[in-house]
Amino acid sequence: MFAGVFERYPSARVILGHMGETLPLNLWRFDSRWPISHRGSMTLPQQPSFYIRRNIAITTSGVCSDISLRCALDSMGANNVMFSVDYPFEKTPVAATFIENARITETERQQVATGNAKRILKITRPIGPSA
Numbered sequence: 001m002f003a004g005v006f007e008r009y010p011s012a013r014v015i016l017g018h019m020g021e022t023l024p025l026n027l028w029r030f031d032s033r034w035p036i037s038h039r040g041s042m043t044l045p046q047q048p049s050f051y052i053r054r055n056i057a058i059t060t061s062g063v064c065s066d067i068s069l070r071c072a073l074d075s076m077g078a079n080n081v082m083f084s085v086d087y088p089f090e091k092t093p094v095a096a097t098f099i100e101n102a103r104i105t106e107t108e109r110q111q112v113a114t115g116n117a118k119r120i121l122k123i124t125r126p127i128g129p130s131a
Contacts, residue, residue: 002042006051013055013120017084019068020058024075027052053077057120060112062086064098069112078108082116 006012016023030048044051058072061084072081085095099113117123 001048001051001055002039002044004042004044006055007044007046010054013057015057015059015082015120017059017061017086019060019063019065019072020056020076023052023056023058024072027075053080056080057082057116059084060095060099062090064090064095066103069102069104073104073108073112078111079116079119081112082120083113 027049030052034044034048053076056076057080058076059082060069060072063069069081083095083099085092099109102109104112
């Protein structure tokens with residue numbers, strides 16, 4: 001991002017697991033430090049958080065926490081968070097129960113559970129038991 005890759009390739013996407021590996025917590029820090037960092041001739045027309053939200057999606061893998069999910073949704077945007085299971089380190093029923101009961105709106109649940117994966121990964125087949 002800081003080398004301008006997302007500026008040159010605006011439709012490129014990176015998907016990070018584990019609720020973004022603290023990325024959602026650090027958006028403000030990236031933006032606040034960018035103007036004062038020692039970056040030589042590197043410039044970006046937008047704040048770092050713009051590229052993070054536009055080009056990076058995150059998954060819930062390995063993190064079954066309402067607080068972490070709310071932070072991810074609020075900081076990254078509901079269109080950038082996808083449900084996943086950290087198999088074999090996480091039991092699928094634990095993750096499934098988490099997303100089914102997470103304290104989020106039903107619209108957010110639909111986006112996170114299936115909608116975002118279909119859109120980001122360009123999945124055209126039905127997802128789920130009836131597939």
